[in-house]
Amino acid sequence: MAEVPPVIDVRGLTKTFGRRTVVKGVDMQIARGEIFGFLGPNGSGKTTFIRMLCGLLKPDGGEGTCLGFNVRTESDKIKPRVGYMAQRFSLYEDLTVRENLDFMARAYGLPGRKAAVAETIERFRLSSYAGQLAGSLSGGWKQRMALAACILHQPELLLLDEPTAGVDPSARRDFWDEVHELAAGGITALISTHYMDEAERCHRLAYIAYGDLLARGTGPELIAASGLCTYAVSGPDLAELAATLKHAPGVDQVAAFGVTLHVSGRDCPALEAALEKNAAGRWRVTRIETSLEEVFIDLMRHPGKAA
Amino acid sequence: MSVFSFPRFAAVVAKEFVQMRRDRLTFAMIIGLPLIQLVLFGYAINSDPRHLPTAVLSADNSVFSRSIISAMRTSSYFEIDETLTSREQAVRQLALGRTQFVVTIPENFGRDLARGDRPTLLIEADATDPSATSNAISAMREAVSQALSRDLRGPLSDLAPTAFPVDIRIHADYNPEARTEYNIVPGLMGVILTLTLVIITAMAMTRERERGTMENLLATPIRPLEVMIGKIIPYILVGYVQMLLIVGAARFLFEVPFAGSVPLVFAVSVLFIAANLAVGLTFSTVARTQLQAMQLSIFFFLPSLLLSGFMFPFRGMPGWAQVIGQVLPLTHYLRIVRGILLKGNGPSEIWSEAWPIAAFLVGVILIGLTRYRRTLD
Numbered sequence: 001m002a003e004v005p006p007v008i009d010v011r012g013l014t015k016t017f018g019r020r021t022v023v024k025g026v027d028m029q030i031a032r033g034e035i036f037g038f039l040g041p042n043g044s045g046k047t048t049f050i051r052m053l054c055g056l057l058k059p060d061g062g063e064g065t066c067l068g069f070n071v072r073t074e075s076d077k078i079k080p081r082v083g084y085m086a087q088r089f090s091l092y093e094d095l096t097v098r099e100n101l102d103f104m105a106r107a108y109g110l111p112g113r114k115a116a117v118a119e120t121i122e123r124f125r126l127s128s129y130a131g132q133l134a135g136s137l138s139g140g141w142k143q144r145m146a147l148a149a150c151i152l153h154q155p156e157l158l159l160l161d162e163p164t165a166g167v168d169p170s171a172r173r174d175f176w177d178e179v180h181e182l183a184a185g186g187i188t189a190l191i192s193t194h195y196m197d198e199a200e201r202c203h204r205l206a207y208i209a210y211g212d213l214l215a216r217g218t219g220p221e222l223i224a225a226s227g228l229c230t231y232a233v234s235g236p237d238l239a240e241l242a243a244t245l246k247h248a249p250g251v252d253q254v255a256a257f258g259v260t261l262h263v264s265g266r267d268c269p270a271l272e273a274a275l276e277k278n279a280a281g282r283w284r285v286t287r288i289e290t291s292l293e294e295v296f297i298d299l300m301r302h303p304g305k306a307a
Numbered sequence: 308m309s310v311f312s313f314p315r316f317a318a319v320v321a322k323e324f325v326q327m328r329r330d331r332l333t334f335a336m337i338i339g340l341p342l343i344q345l346v347l348f349g350y351a352i353n354s355d356p357r358h359l360p361t362a363v364l365s366a367d368n369s370v371f372s373r374s375i376i377s378a379m380r381t382s383s384y385f386e387i388d389e390t391l392t393s394r395e396q397a398v399r400q401l402a403l404g405r406t407q408f409v410v411t412i413p414e415n416f417g418r419d420l421a422r423g424d425r426p427t428l429l430i431e432a433d434a435t436d437p438s439a440t441s442n443a444i445s446a447m448r449e450a451v452s453q454a455l456s457r458d459l460r461g462p463l464s465d466l467a468p469t470a471f472p473v474d475i476r477i478h479a480d481y482n483p484e485a486r487t488e489y490n491i492v493p494g495l496m497g498v499i500l501t502l503t504l505v506i507i508t509a510m511a512m513t514r515e516r517e518r519g520t521m522e523n524l525l526a527t528p529i530r531p532l533e534v535m536i537g538k539i540i541p542y543i544l545v546g547y548v549q550m551l552l553i554v555g556a557a558r559f560l561f562e563v564p565f566a567g568s569v570p571l572v573f574a575v576s577v578l579f580i581a582a583n584l585a586v587g588l589t590f591s592t593v594a595r596t597q598l599q600a601m602q603l604s605i606f607f608f609l610p611s612l613l614l615s616g617f618m619f620p621f622r623g624m625p626g627w628a629q630v631i632g633q634v635l636p637l638t639h640y641l642r643i644v645r646g647i648l649l650k651g652n653g654p655s656e657i658w659s660e661a662w663p664i665a666a667f668l669v670g671v672i673l674i675g676l677t678r679y680r681r682t683l684d
Contacts, residue, residue, distance in 0.1 A: 054526055080528045090523035094329045095322065106318030107527040133329075 007188040010064025024211040037202030038192040046192040083150030087161040093135030108153035124148040140171030158189040229268040233261040235283035248274035319537025359407040362389040369417020378454035384443040508587025509600035546580035566651035582668040589675035
C-alpha cells in the first residue's frame with residue numbers, strides 16, 4: 001500500500017470546545033477501498049473527528065490531508081468529493097424523497113441530474129417511496145435515502161456517522177451489503193458504530209475513548225493484542241456463579257449470554273485458577289475465542305493500555 | 308471552485324419554494340397577516356376622531372347659547388347627546404369616561420354677552436388621550452366664532468368677534484379631508500413587509516439549524532452567498548404578493564387616491580424588501596432556535612413601528628429617537644410610499660430616501676456574511 005497515498009492521512013488532530021478537549025491528537029491513516037470502523041463510547045469524540053475531516057469543524061491542532069487536500073485550508077476541495085451522513089437525519093423532512101435527492105444532485109452540480117436521481121432511486125429500491133415526504137418514512141428507509149443522497153455525486157470517500165442507529169437488523173444488513181459493494185468499486189468508507197456485528201464487517205477498526213485513540217488494527221489483530229482469554233461456562237445457578245466470579249482474582253469480565261456465561265481476563269493463568277476454584281465439578285468450562293465486544297469493554301475499562 | 312454558482316443557487320431557490328408551499332401555517336401568515344392588519348389599522352385606527360360624546364350643562368337659554376350648541380353639532384366633532392343639570396353630575400360623567408366633553412354655559416351668558424362683558428364659556432375635556440381631543444378643541448373655537456358672528460348683528464354688531472386684519476387661508480395639501488386612512492394604509496405596506504419578511508426569513512434559516520439540516524447543507528459545496536440569496540429570492544416574491552394585496556385594498560377598499568405611479572412603488576420596494584430579508588437572515592445567524600429568531604424579529608419590529616413615523620409624527624420625536632428612526636429602513640420607505648401615492652412624487656424626489664435604505668441593506672448583508680458560520684463551531 002506504500003505506493004498508493006492514503007485517502008485519509010491525519011496526525012495529531014485536536015479539537016477543543018471551551019476548556020474541554022474532545023479529540024486529543026488523533027492519528028489516522030486509511031487506505032483506498034478500505035472500510036474503516038470507528039468505535040468508542042458515547043461522547044468519545046467520534047462525531048467531532050468525522051466533522052473535522054469533512055470541513056464542518058476546524059481542527060485546533062494537528063495536520064493532515066483528506067483525499068490529498070489539506071483538512072485545515074482546503075475544505076472547499078474536500079466537500080465535493082466526500083459523501084457525509086450525519087448522525088441525526090439531516091435531509092429535509094418536508095421534501096419528498098425525489099426532491100431531496102434532486103436538491104443534493106443540484107447542490108453538487110451533477111451533470112445529467114434527472115437520470116442520476118432516477119438511477120439512484122432505482123438502485124436503492126426507493127421507487128415506491130419517491131413521491132413520499134421524507135419525514136413520513138420509517139427509520140430504515142430514511143437511512144437508506146440518506147445513504148442514497150450521500151453517494152449520489154459519486155464521492156471518493158464516505159464519512160458515515162452512526163448510520164445504522166435505530167435501524168432493524170435486515171435493513172442494517174442491506175446497508176452493509178451496499179457499503180461493501182461500494183468499497184469493491186473503490187470507495188473508501190469511515191463508519192462509526194456501536195454494533196459489534198458491524199465492527200466485524202469492517203476491514204480495519206479504530207477504538208477511541210474520551211478523545212484518545214486507544215487501539216487500531218484488524219479485528220483479529222485487536223483481539224490478539226488485547227491478550228484476553230475467554231471461557232464459556234454452562235450449568236446450573238449461573239447467576240450465583242457470576243456473582244462469585246466477578247470478585248475472583250484474574251476475572252475482568254463476566255457476562256451472561258443466554259444459558260452460558262462468558263468470563264474473560266487478561267491474566268490467563270489467574271483466570272484459569274479462578275475458574276478451577278469456583279466452577280469445577282458442577283459446571284462445564286470451555287475455552288472460546290475472545291470477541292471484539294470483550295476487547296472493547298476491556299479498552300473502555302482500562303483506557304491506559306494501548307494495543 | 309467559483310465563489311458563486313448559479314445552479315447551486317437555483318437549487319436553494321427551488322428547495323425554498325417547495326418548502327414554502329408545504330408549510331401551510333407560514334403560507335397562511337403571509338396572506339392573513341396583511342389582511343388582519345389592514346382591517347385593524349385601516350378601519351380601527353383614527354387619529355382624527357369625530358362624533359365625540361359631549362354633555363351640556365346650561366344655565367342659560369338665550370339664542371346665543373342655542374346657536375353655539377348647534378354650531379358645535381355642525382362641526383361634526385361633537386355629538387351632543389346629554390343635557391346635565393348639576394355640576395356634580397358633570398364631574399361624575401367625565402370621571403366615568405361617559406362623556407369626552409362637558410360644555411358649561413353660565414347663568415346670564417346671553418345677557419352678559421349682549422352687554423359686552425365677555426362671559427366665560429367653559430369646556431372641560433377628558434384629555435387623557437390628547438390626540439382624541441385636540442382637533443375637536445380647535446374646532447370649538449371656530450364653531451363659537453361662527454355662531455356668534457351670525458347672531459351679533461344690527462345693534463350688537465360691535466360685539467361681533469373682530470375679524471383678523473389678514474384673511475388666513477389654510478390648505479391641507481394631499482389630504483384635504485385629513486383622512487387618517489390615507490396616511491395609514493400606504494404606511495401599512497411598509498409595516499406588514501417589515502413584520503412578515505423579517506420573521507419568515509429569520510425562521511427559515513434557524514429552522515435549518517434546529518432540524519439538523521444545516522449540517523448537511525454545510526457539508527455540501529453550497530456557498531454562504533448562494534444560501535443567503537437563494538433564501539431571499541423566494542421571499543421577495545412573497546413580499547410582492549403582500550404588496551399587491553395592500554395596494555389593492557388601498558385602492559378599492561379605502562379609496563386612497565393614487566397621485567403617483569404604482570409601478571414606481573413596486574420598483575423601489577425591491578430595496579426595502581431586500582433590506583428586511585437581509586435583517587431576517589442576519590438574525591438567523593445569531594439565533595439558535597426558532598423562538599429566539601422570533602424574539603429578535605420583534606426586537607427589530609417594535610422600534611420600526613414606533614420610531615419610523617408610522618405611529619407618531621416623526622418630527623414630534625426627540626432628537627435621539629429621530630437618529631434611530633433615520634437608520635431604520637421603514638422610516639424612509641414610509642416617506643417614499645406616501646410621497647409617491649399621496650403627493651405624486653417621481654424618481655427624482657424619492658432618491659434622497661432610497662439611498663439610506665440601500666446603505667442599510669449593504670451594511671446588514673456584510674454583517675450577515677461575516678456571521679454566517681461555514682462550520683458548526
